[in-house]
Amino acid sequence: MKTTQILIAGFGGQGILFSGKFLAYKGLMEDLQVSWLPSYGPEMRGGTANCNVILSETPVGSPIITAPDVLIAMNLPSLQKYVNTVVPGGQIYVDSSLIDAKVERTDVQVFYIPATQMAKDENIASLANMIIIGHLLQNHPELSFEGTDAVVNKLVPPKKAALIELNMKALTLGKEYSA
Amino acid sequence: MAERVLMKGNEAIAEAAIRAGCRHYFGYPITPQTEIAAYMAKKMPKIGGVFLQAESEIASINMVYGAAAAGMRVMTSSSSPGISLKAEGLSYIAGSDIPAFVVNVQRGGPGLGGIQPSQSDYFQATKGGGHGDYKMIVLAPASVQEMASLTIKGFNLADKYRMTAMILADGTIGQMMEPISFEDAQIETYEKPWALTGTNCERKHNVVNSLYLQPDELEKKNFERYERYKAIEQTEAMWEEYMMEDAELCVVAFGIASRVAKNAVAAARAEGIKVGLIRPITLWPFPTQALNAAADKVKGFISVELSMGQMIEDVRLATQCKRPVALCNRCGGMIPSPDEVLDSIRKAQKGEF
Numbered sequence: 001m002k003t004t005q006i007l008i009a010g011f012g013g014q015g016i017l018f019s020g021k022f023l024a025y026k027g028l029m030e031d032l033q034v035s036w037l038p039s040y041g042p043e044m045r046g047g048t049a050n051c052n053v054i055l056s057e058t059p060v061g062s063p064i065i066t067a068p069d070v071l072i073a074m075n076l077p078s079l080q081k082y083v084n085t086v087v088p089g090g091q092i093y094v095d096s097s098l099i100d101a102k103v104e105r106t107d108v109q110v111f112y113i114p115a116t117q118m119a120k121d122e123n124i125a126s127l128a129n130m131i132i133i134g135h136l137l138q139n140h141p142e143l144s145f146e147g148t149d150a151v152v153n154k155l156v157p158p159k160k161a162a163l164i165e166l167n168m169k170a171l172t173l174g175k176e177y178s179a
Numbered sequence: 180m181a182e183r184v185l186m187k188g189n190e191a192i193a194e195a196a197i198r199a200g201c202r203h204y205f206g207y208p209i210t211p212q213t214e215i216a217a218y219m220a221k222k223m224p225k226i227g228g229v230f231l232q233a234e235s236e237i238a239s240i241n242m243v244y245g246a247a248a249a250g251m252r253v254m255t256s257s258s259s260p261g262i263s264l265k266a267e268g269l270s271y272i273a274g275s276d277i278p279a280f281v282v283n284v285q286r287g288g289p290g291l292g293g294i295q296p297s298q299s300d301y302f303q304a305t306k307g308g309g310h311g312d313y314k315m316i317v318l319a320p321a322s323v324q325e326m327a328s329l330t331i332k333g334f335n336l337a338d339k340y341r342m343t344a345m346i347l348a349d350g351t352i353g354q355m356m357e358p359i360s361f362e363d364a365q366i367e368t369y370e371k372p373w374a375l376t377g378t379n380c381e382r383k384h385n386v387v388n389s390l391y392l393q394p395d396e397l398e399k400k401n402f403e404r405y406e407r408y409k410a411i412e413q414t415e416a417m418w419e420e421y422m423m424e425d426a427e428l429c430v431v432a433f434g435i436a437s438r439v440a441k442n443a444v445a446a447a448r449a450e451g452i453k454v455g456l457i458r459p460i461t462l463w464p465f466p467t468q469a470l471n472a473a474a475d476k477v478k479g480f481i482s483v484e485l486s487m488g489q490m491i492e493d494v495r496l497a498t499q500c501k502r503p504v505a506l507c508n509r510c511g512g513m514i515p516s517p518d519e520v521l522d523s524i525r526k527a528q529k530g531e532f
Contacts, residue, residue: 021356024185028358036185036356040211040294061442062435063355066516 002057002142005065007082008129009050010074010095015129018155019072020051022133025151026143027055035063048077055142072132076101091139093132111135111179118173127170134174145175183358188326191359192282192346193218195330196254198364201280202228203253205242207235207261210294211350212284215256236261240268240281247277248387250374252334256282258350259300260291262308269343270309274389276404277373278337280330281315282346284353287512295512296350296435299486304347305463305493312401314408316344316415317462319433323357329460331364336415338369340407347462349485351435351514411464418466419458422448426455428527429473431494432483433459435514440483443520452528462490467497474498479532481505481523485514503532 006023010016017038027034037052052065071086072093073079079092079099086092088107097117103110113135115128137145152167186194193215196204204219216232223230233239239255246253257265262283272279285300287293300308304317316336318329326348333344375385391397419437422444423429432440437458447454457473459466470480479502482491488506495504507523509515526532 021185024356028183028185034185034358037351038354040350040354060357061445062439062517063351063357064435064439064514064516066518 003060004055004070004140004142005068006053006055006070006072007050007065007068007085008053008072008074009048009078009082010072010129012049014049014074015126016049016074017051019129019133020053021155022130022151023053023055023143025154026137026148027053029147029151030143032056032142033058033060035060037063048075050078070136072136073099074129074132075099079103093136095128095132097128111139113174113177113179115174118177119170122169122173124166124170127166130167130170131174131177134171135177136174137171138175145171183360185356186323186359187214187354187356188320188323188348188352189214189284189354190218191323191326192256192330192348193222195327195361195364196280196334197222197226197228198361199252199331199334199366200368201252201254201334202226203243203246203251204229205231205233205239205246205253205255206257207233207239209258209261211286211296211353212256212258212282214353215282215284236264237268240265240272243279243281244268244272244275244277247272247279248275248375250371250376252280252338254280254282256284258284258286259288259297262300262303266303266309268309269315270311270313271389272343273309273313273315273404274311275387276341277387278341279343280333280337281343282348285347285349287510293512294350296514297485297510297512298347298349298434298436299489299510300347301462301484301486301489304345305465313404314342314463316340316342316411316464317347318344319347319460319462320352321434321437321458321460323352323355324359325460326352327359327361328363331366335365335367338371339367340411341373342407347434349435350512412467415461416464416466416468417460418469419460420469421456421458423455423457423473426453426473426476427478428452428454428481428524429477429479430454430456430481430483430520430524431459431470431490432456433462433490436483436485439515439517440520442517443524446517446521447524450525452524454524454528459490465493465497470494470497471499474501477502478530479503479505479527481507481520481527483507483515483520483523486510505532
């Protein structure tokens, strides 16, 4: 039985919920059981946002994540809040252009990706989230990079079709990034 | 296999309602159920239906009353404080014996409370809420798929028994997305000879009213209604049993609490504790028969709730106090972790209730 619990956290406006949706749809395409649970309410309006995504070979029990296998931290408060909840052996993805701090734990794998800076350099400023997701896919064979274009096509509304290519660019940047 | 799509729980309710033939939605926005209204606002005009944002919750439930009296499949949705406002209308609808479909995506209370998930409207939903002797069929979905299937079921039951069916969900199930398919939807239709559809001068007027000034007449109405309720109690209770075959302890939980409890039951089983779960799917009628049967096998029960302990009273009644019942609860928008539930299971295993 394999279950991956992914917690994505950051500021409202960083595309936290969108990247969660992307992973959930990717999981659905891979025939996994999935759940996606957003934070909602006042914290969404400019404050912190987070999103719980569970991908599993068996039916998902609680959709609420208390001990993530994977944490994506897009700002410092999120990293500080959740760093100690990650299971030993888990992964932490840090947007190192926004977070100077280093993870002190030695029992987890940490990936520092200057995603926000990379996005700025490529003129895709709002897509730092997808750069990190691209890197994450590389590390998760159960999701794989294949078929990502179909997922992006599904998620980007027709009116914003120009974003499809930009999302793919961000995902590819993340995939090819090495520290 | 039907295509699985991802949908929010709230959207699943709205889509299922439309598929069930609902063409009239009256509501007033409130978090965390606004996606239902938003979905209806987008879809209803395209299919010849009515979406109307009323001036208040009280107005919207009375619009439901009117459309239901005309024989339409009609619904409203709200969250806890809004349902309190609708309580008067719910009582009138019950007193008039007409079908209606109402959704409560609960948030923390009492008062204006908060906007995070809660189950503290259990009493309000199952014991009344409005005045007078009446019941509603109360359905408690635990997944996005059930948000859809129980909505369709709710419309069917409401028409069948001429009463209100309520979905009692919570903010988590309303906001989360899960894969869903509408393949198995079973839409039933019922004749409504009592509906106010115009006589064409060909029949006697129908009257829909809840006013009976003669006490003997009102008593007779109530007796008749409770005969119907008795039949529902005997035939319509729904529940799920999980790992109950050899269980020595039984967790009872519905909705989002049952999802958390399932994780805890699996963890306790891994520790060798023989525990199972009974998940009421209908809260009224409560699955008394399942719990009473379990009481003859298990040492005790643990009621897991997002309230100060409301369903626990029905667990005690159903099991005729044959076994102790512990409470594992959080409230105000907090949700117990699987570990908290696991702790309660471990304690119960040691005989601490």
